């Protein structure tokens with residue numbers, strides 16, 4: 501493939517933007533190549549600046565569950581744009597999306613819209629602290645909750661990929677109120693949450709971890725988490741920025757039938773536009789300004805274009821059998837991948853929940869951050885480059901999720917499987 505135009509754009513981008521990107525993982529450093537610049541996408545197909553086409557498994561890191569440039573969403577957004585793109589005043593579309601969220605997500609009685617997942621988690625933690633009058637946040641190693649200071653302790657995503665332990669610029673005074681413990685470890689969880697001296701305000705968790713690669717909760721883990729937080733009066737926050745409207749229409753909480761106190765949403769809820777949300781029990785949400793004393797605001801929050809894209813997306817997800825079909829497609833695809841791995845003799849742990857999955861290049865099961873870190877990231881890098889060269893766009897890191905969307909056709913997936921087989925064989929050469 502020819503990457504001349506992308507290479508030239510990357511050179512220009514680096515002159516004006518740190519690392520040439522507006523979010524670090526996009527720079528593709530951990531997979532050992534330069535990024536391609538995308539100029540267009542429809543359905544499951546991305547087109548880069550050189551005119552190369554790719555089957556997309558990144559789906560903009562989750563949002564594009566119905567595919568790119570879906571005609572219903574494009575129409576709705578175009579119509580909304582013609583009526584003005586921002587008023588800084590209440591609009592009817594905010595109520596429509598809020599009602600849809602409250603009806604969809606079992607634990608959410610009231611919801612506040614923001615502009616990103618980071619804003620959602622940051623605001624939810626402030627609210628939990630304000631509501632409980634306590635300071636400490638418990639999170640899990642390898643879970644990523646956006647880039648707010650409090651969360652940059654053993655966080656996943658770009659931090660693993662770049663090998664940044666936390667980050668300079670985050671004061672000790674802030675992270676000393678964050679406790680990061682191993683995912684899926686019920687004993688440590690119990691010991692931590694029962695320690696009243698810790699003054700824990702909240703626990704925040706990705707109900708299915710997606711930012712150290714896909715790591716499902718062990719049976720009983722989320723149940724125990726719910727039981728202990730309820731008993732100890734700790735606010736339980738589900739960070740459903742990935743899992744919301746992905747694992748089911750009601751998210752992971754519906755999928756596992758466990759109700760948190762607060763829920764953070766992002767990605768799919770904006771249909772490809774910048775939207776985040778946090779919501780939960782009315783009793784807690786009523787503490788948010790102007791009803792309550794916990795301040796949180798946003799000039800572009802509830803933006804009519806973004807709300808419209810979210811509404812149009814959610815309507816598509818309400819089609820009967822949408823999630824059932826996605827599950828079947830993902831399950832068949834994952835089974836085929838496993839068959840290819842064992843036929844070629846490549847050690848891959850394929851973790852999957854619904855339409856999110858990661859193939860870790862390791863022989864041992866991946867159940868937490870430490871076991872994820874055992875995966876062979878260099879081998880993934882080679883696989884990534886080989887697949888990119890054959891028109892398959894995977895996440896540019898071993899520690900991210902591949903998404904199945906409604907847009908990938910049988911032909912797309914067959915092609916991907918064929919290329920995977922070729923790539924796995926090539927990994928074993930030399």
Ligand SMILES: *Cc1c(COP(=O)(O)O)cnc(C)c1O
Pocket residue numbers: 615616617618619621644645646647706710711739740741742766767776
């Ligand atoms: C992506 C993500 C975030 C951050 O969302 P942004 O929109 O990138 O700020 C937070 N939590 C989880 C689980 C995510 O996957």
